[in-house]
Amino acid sequence: MMRVKMTCKEAHRVVSEGLDRDLSLFERLRLRLHLRICDACTRFNGQMALLRQAMRKLSAPDDAAGQERK
Amino acid sequence: MPDFQLGDLMSDSLHLQLNALRPALLRFALLQLRNDAVAEDVVQDTLIAVLEKPDRFAGQSSLRTYVTGIMKHKIVDVLRASKRVVQFEPLEGESDDDFIDALFKADGHTQDMPRAWGDPDATLEQKDFFRVMEICLEKLPAQTARVFMMREWLELETEEICKETGVSTSNLWVILYRARLRLRECLDLNWFGKQEAA
Numbered sequence: 001m002m003r004v005k006m007t008c009k010e011a012h013r014v015v016s017e018g019l020d021r022d023l024s025l026f027e028r029l030r031l032r033l034h035l036r037i038c039d040a041c042t043r044f045n046g047q048m049a050l051l052r053q054a055m056r057k058l059s060a061p062d063d064a065a066g067q068e069r070k
Numbered sequence: 071m072p073d074f075q076l077g078d079l080m081s082d083s084l085h086l087q088l089n090a091l092r093p094a095l096l097r098f099a100l101l102q103l104r105n106d107a108v109a110e111d112v113v114q115d116t117l118i119a120v121l122e123k124p125d126r127f128a129g130q131s132s133l134r135t136y137v138t139g140i141m142k143h144k145i146v147d148v149l150r151a152s153k154r155v156v157q158f159e160p161l162e163g164e165s166d167d168d169f170i171d172a173l174f175k176a177d178g179h180t181q182d183m184p185r186a187w188g189d190p191d192a193t194l195e196q197k198d199f200f201r202v203m204e205i206c207l208e209k210l211p212a213q214t215a216r217v218f219m220m221r222e223w224l225e226l227e228t229e230e231i232c233k234e235t236g237v238s239t240s241n242l243w244v245i246l247y248r249a250r251l252r253l254r255e256c257l258d259l260n261w262f263g264k265q266e267a268a
């Protein structure tokens with residue numbers, strides 16, 4: 001049985017994998033609990049979200065910025 | 071007669087605009103394909119496709135977005151046709167584990183507090199940020215970059231990337247994770263750290 005508490009090391013990996021696969025309900029719950037109490041992983045989560053957005057705009061940054069703002 | 075001249079003018083201006091886009095297109099094709107000749111071909115094919123059917127571009131997006139979209143499709147075609155099996159030797163630098171482990175203490179906590187990156191929307195409006203991002207992508211190990219760009223730039227599903235590269239799913243997750251960590255480190259150092267200092 002997996003512990004409910006996540007370490008930062010696990011949380012980082014799960015944040016990244018969450019961009020590539022559907023996390024299980026349990027993983028999502030564990031991650032959410034961890035992020036609630038961990039500023040470091042919350043920041044990391046935001047950084048990963050920015051990376052994804054930036055990559056999608058990479059080759060056409062000008063109007064991509066406009067498109068997102070609705 | 072006036073119509074003919076107008077059409078001519080438009081295609082002249084399209085030519086000019088496409089020419090202006092060419093260097094950028096080539097940079098991105100090269101980032102993904104890491105092969106000069108193949109990248110040149112893809113850009114050439116893309117420009118020809120646009121010029122052959124100029125009326126397809128109805129101005130619903132910017133020309134750059136439109137042309138980039140076409141080029142992405144062409145690149146996916148090339149990747150599908152080439153079926154290059156990606157070999158991940160554990161050493162494209164240090165081992166995966168070392169690189170990841172260095173970020174954490176023995177108890178699994180982060181070594182350092184990640185820097186606050188500020189307002190994401192403001193960041194994404196800065197052209198210079200994207201140039202730094204390109205440089206950081208260039209610095210990734212070639213195979214890592216190839217897979218990462220497939221996922222994040224071409225937006226392919228992981229199943230397809232595994233199919234095209236021969237990498238296992240769990241391996242792919244690790245490769246993508248490592249690429250993100252490297253990219254984050256590079257941007258943190260060369261962009262966000264400098265913004266803070268300025």
